[in-house]
């Protein structure tokens with residue numbers, strides 16, 4: 201099938217990219233076997249989670265160019281579906297995860313249909329609003345534990361692969377790494393697909409896109425659903441990894457902005473962008489968190505720093521760190537003039 | 540049988556009437572020119588026909604179907620393609636990928652879309668530009684890419700909004716040759732606007748003249764340019780009088 205062939209087709213990348221990607225992959229595969237601190241393991245797990253968030257966001261925010269700042273609501277739907285199904289009905293992760301994904305995608309259609317009638321900033325603001333409203337609902341909804349959230353009870357026999365409970369973090373790490381690789385291959389097929397091309401045409405110019413038979417509104421809704429599916433899966437995983445979820449934690453505005461930042465910083469609309477963004481931002485955020493946590497007065501400084509990074513990207517290189525790297529490589533190869 | 544039938548189409552923007560009761564037909568395989576000074580309403584009429592603007596009044600039938608209420612993407616899928624007067628070159632797509640977007644209207648397969656895109660770039664004699672970004676090309680090449688992208692949707696009728704604008708004489712001649720080939724070899728009907736006359740004159744079987752949103756003349760290109768109404772629309776009353784004096788002398 202062509203989609204499968206497309207998933208493994210990296211031929212449009214220069215050889216250097218593929219060597220670097222291969223090296224990173226080898227490192228990711230052996231990392232748990234290397235000597236490391238538990239802090240480093242936590243960071244690596246977060247790196248994989250945020251890479252997946254960012255890869256999802258990149259479909260709507262990067263390829264389609266629609267700045268979505270409300271992804272936390274779908275993280276919440278994924279996390280809560282898994283937690284509620286596990287706590288109340290003893291349903292395994294591998295069942296609740298696709299259910300959470302389906303619920304999140306269903307909700308994304310309801311949200312996306314009216315929201316994609318809005319343009320630019322209005323769209324971005326509306327995504328923030330819908331996410332905050334859903335969070336407020338969860339904070340007062342007793343069935344899901346209201347503001348206290350939900351706690352998944354520890355199982356008797358560990359490791360438990362059905363319910364995703366492990367003593368050692370490397371189990372979580374490898375499951376996440378598998379999801380990461382599947383996600384990466386999916387996105388590689390996505391960017392080669394008809395929808396992938398149509399989204400980039402929409403980002404370029406919507407009127408031109410329409411004249412080429414593209415239903416821009418519907419294409420955006422589809423991309424939004426793909427982004428949502430990614431985020432919801434990570435949300436489900438997060439519930440098992442953390443045991444404990446609450447609205448402020450899984451549906452915060454902070455999280456929505458961070459998700460967008462991964463791709464924006466790394467390079468929106470490129471396959472590697474969100475991964476590069478996560479590799480920079482996740483350690484930064486963890487060290488900042490540790491460092492600022494000690495001085496309680498500085499809560500909120502992280503938002504100031506994110507704001508600064510966004511302004512810097514907008515001013516220096518809209519295509520993020522990856523854009524800078526590509527530009528530098530192009531200069532070194534010598535500028536090829538116009539044909 | 541008429542491929543496109545426009546019947547008493549009007550388009551108002553607030554108080555401004557950009558098109559007023561415009562009617563005309565375009566036959567299968569015909570090349571029809573639409574001329575008129577700047578601001579006459581040519582682009583607006585294109586936007587109405589292609590479904591980018593809803594019309595205020597009137598009816599548009601394409602290939603036997605009433606397309607008046609349809610959106611632009613549905614009109615495109617029926618086989619009516621267009622190029623844009625204002626054309627910004629930017630974005631993440633390379634030239635060949637841009638053309639593939641057009642081809643993707645008719646196929647879901649990337650392999651097929653790429654093959655068709657390459658064939659159209661080849662047909663328009665810009666095969667070597669495929670791997671460049673649009674913004675790296677000179678304007679004349681960019682216009683050909685826009686043409687290739689529209690053609691890749693496999694249209695029956697192509698609307699061209701000032702494809703010659705911004706081109707130098709030699710490039711205009713190249714464009715005329717290309718459009719003639721598109722029409723003759725591919726059998727695609729053309730509706731072209733231009734406020735520069737020479738291109739329309741060279742290509743069109745018939746010409747329609749717009750002024751201030753109204754149709755003021757229609758006919759063979761050579762007859763239309765001699766029409767005093769048309770000369771006045773283009774050059775002002777002053778020139779009509781001078782032309783009259785010259786023919787008396």
Ligand SMILES: Nc1ncnc2c1ncn2[C@@H]1O[C@H](COP(=O)(O)OP(=O)(O)O)[C@@H](O)[C@H]1O
Nearest residue numbers: 552555557575576577578579580581582583584
């Ligand atoms: N979207 C719009 N909103 C308001 N007025 C418009 C719009 N598009 C065109 N017009 C007006 O309609 C008239 C015709 O413009 P246009 O169709 O662009 O002319 P042409 O293409 O013949 O130069 C002009 O007066 C122009 O200002």
Ligand SMILES: [Mg+2]
Nearest residue numbers: 581582583624
């Ligand atoms: Mg115009």
